Amino acid sequence: xxxxxxxxLEPGMKLAKPITAKNGMIMLGEGTELNAxxxxxxxxMDIVNVFVEGPxxxxxxxxxxxxxxxxxxxxxEGKPYMNAxxxxxxxxxxxxxx
Amino acid sequence: xxxxxxxxxxxxxxxxxxxxxxxxxxxxxxxVLEKPRITIVEISAFISSDPALTTKILKMVNSAxxxxxxxxxSVSHATMLLGLNVIKGLLLGVSVFELMQxxxxxxxxxxxxxxxxxxxxAQKKGLKEPEEVSVAGLLHDIGKVIxxxxxxxxxxxxxxxxxxxxxxxxxxxxxxxxxxxANVGSWLAEKWRFPRNLIEVIECHHRPxxxxxxxxxxxxxxxxxxxxRARGFGFAGEIFVPEVNTIAYELLKLSxxxxxxxxxxxxxxxxxxEDIS
Numbered sequence: 001x002x003x004x005x006x007x008x009l010e011p012g013m014k015l016a017k018p019i020t021a022k023n024g025m026i027m028l029g030e031g032t033e034l035n036a037x038x039x040x041x042x043x044x045m046d047i048v049n050v051f052v053e054g055p056x057x058x059x060x061x062x063x064x065x066x067x068x069x070x071x072x073x074x075x076x077e078g079k080p081y082m083n084a085x086x087x088x089x090x091x092x093x094x095x096x097x098x
Numbered sequence: 099x100x101x102x103x104x105x106x107x108x109x110x111x112x113x114x115x116x117x118x119x120x121x122x123x124x125x126x127x128x129x130v131l132e133k134p135r136i137t138i139v140e141i142s143a144f145i146s147s148d149p150a151l152t153t154k155i156l157k158m159v160n161s162a163x164x165x166x167x168x169x170x171x172s173v174s175h176a177t178m179l180l181g182l183n184v185i186k187g188l189l190l191g192v193s194v195f196e197l198m199q200x201x202x203x204x205x206x207x208x209x210x211x212x213x214x215x216x217x218x219x220a221q222k223k224g225l226k227e228p229e230e231v232s233v234a235g236l237l238h239d240i241g242k243v244i245x246x247x248x249x250x251x252x253x254x255x256x257x258x259x260x261x262x263x264x265x266x267x268x269x270x271x272x273x274x275x276x277x278x279x280a281n282v283g284s285w286l287a288e289k290w291r292f293p294r295n296l297i298e299v300i301e302c303h304h305r306p307x308x309x310x311x312x313x314x315x316x317x318x319x320x321x322x323x324x325x326x327r328a329r330g331f332g333f334a335g336e337i338f339v340p341e342v343n344t345i346a347y348e349l350l351k352l353s354x355x356x357x358x359x360x361x362x363x364x365x366x367x368x369x370x371x372e373d374i375s
Contacts, residue, residue: 024153024171065330069330072339073328073338073339075338075341076338076339076341076342079342080341080342082342085328085342085357086339089325089328091358092358092362092365
């Protein structure tokens with residue numbers, strides 16, 4: 001579930017987490033489909049980011065992500081269990097870009 | 099070589115209330131935590147007396163880190179549900195948040211990721227109190243905060259040395275301080291009367307084979323720590339994944355699908371967890 005700034009909200013998006021007032025009171029529940037009115041109201045509240053439903057947005061490219069993985073594991077290549085762990089993490093990271 | 103005497107270091111840690119670098123909120127908390135017989139009612143009152151703290155605690159207990167169904171709306175409900183030890187740990191966790199941001203950028207994300215991963219592994223292994231293991235994951239690196247706060251230049255030197263010499267931050271700390279964040283964290287946990295298992299997890303999370311009382315919990319936090327680094331969430335003083343302790347790994351016997359589940363849950367919950375601040 002991506003977290004996006006209020007200015008990027010569009011009608012039709014669904015809330016992945018409820019919007020709460022400072023005291024914890026729920027103003028809009030989880031799963032609410034946003035329309036123009038709700039978006040205006042949210043903009044009037046003191047809120048910066050909102051969680052909406054959907055796949056997470058990756059901030060770096062797949063190539064960068066996999067390069068990072070290789071660097072992180074560079075000291076433990078061939079050590080017991082480490083290649084197996086790395087493989088699982090690699091499959092996981094690749095899955096984020098499908 | 100280091101000119102820091104570990105005895106002096108320990109003395110400083112044990113008198114954390116008098117350190118000028120430590121912010122007031124932590125000092126007030128320290129006074130509460132070190133009381134020998136603090137009750138759940140007192141803790142609850144302490145949290146409730148501070149609206150900012152109340153908000154943080156409620157956000158935390160309602161977050162993916164704990165994964166309780168439904169919404170916990172009051173501090174008293176949260177304390178009853180989680181118990182004294184978990185609430186004490188949480189209180190410390192949310193109180194050091196800002197300090198973590200200031201002293202080591204990324205350490206809070208690392209700690210949150212580790213808390214989530216620890217809880218999921220604990221649940222998979224059928225531990226009775228997954229929340230306690232989660233708190234251990236949240237606090238396992240608290241020693242780094244104290245070291246970086248009290249000795250900023252030396253800690254930066256340790257980070258640089260780890261990079262230059264291709265060694266772990268743990269070993270670099272040992273060179274700089276004749277002690278590590280694991281020692282410092284466990285001294286603090288002891289001073290604040292945390293349960294024995296939690297002290298041991300903090301003390302042994304880099305060397306889980308030494309854990310006597312809580313080998314399973316220690317192994318869990320050790321593996322959780324490693325998986326968070328493997329995925330690349332946050333920063334704990336170095337970017338490299340350390341070698342897994344084979345005894346801990348074989349003790350847990352996590353299957354491939356277990357590890358996949360941990361990564362998946364971490365992925366889904368990290369963003370919302372970072373919102374806790």
